[in-house]
Amino acid sequence: xxxxxTVIIVLQVLSALTIIGLVLLQHGKGADMGxxxxxxxxxxxFGATGSSNFLSKSTGVAAAIFFAATLGLAxxxxxxxxxxxxxxxxxPATPATAPAGNAPAGNAPAASGSTNAPAxxxxxxxxxxxxGQSNQIPK
Numbered sequence: 001x002x003x004x005x006t007v008i009i010v011l012q013v014l015s016a017l018t019i020i021g022l023v024l025l026q027h028g029k030g031a032d033m034g035x036x037x038x039x040x041x042x043x044x045x046f047g048a049t050g051s052s053n054f055l056s057k058s059t060g061v062a063a064a065i066f067f068a069a070t071l072g073l074a075x076x077x078x079x080x081x082x083x084x085x086x087x088x089x090x091x092p093a094t095p096a097t098a099p100a101g102n103a104p105a106g107n108a109p110a111a112s113g114s115t116n117a118p119a120x121x122x123x124x125x126x127x128x129x130x131x132g133q134s135n136q137i138p139k
Contacts, residue, residue: 005076012069018062026055 008069008072012066015062015066022055022059
């Protein structure tokens, strides 16, 4: 699907550039007046008959390709996308469970012989501070 959209965009850009080049190559209506007085009409790139037939048909083909590419882009642009959310919305909806060894410290009962117990200090804790955190800077 994505490669088809890329191909259509490339076709549209190339046909637009082709139309620009072909229109710039064509002679305007005022150029025919100079050719009537012998200003090199027979020495032109496309012969004495002129380039109006070839360039007009080529411009028409390039315009048809441009319009078809535009319709294709409009068709693909109006179609709803496959996913409505991001990548995270496509994850399965299973709840995350923590392993048994990683239980939070606040929920676990304190062991009596734990090495994590705060050391008692000789200075008393300030009023309102939890026990064992007398010398720590509050966060």
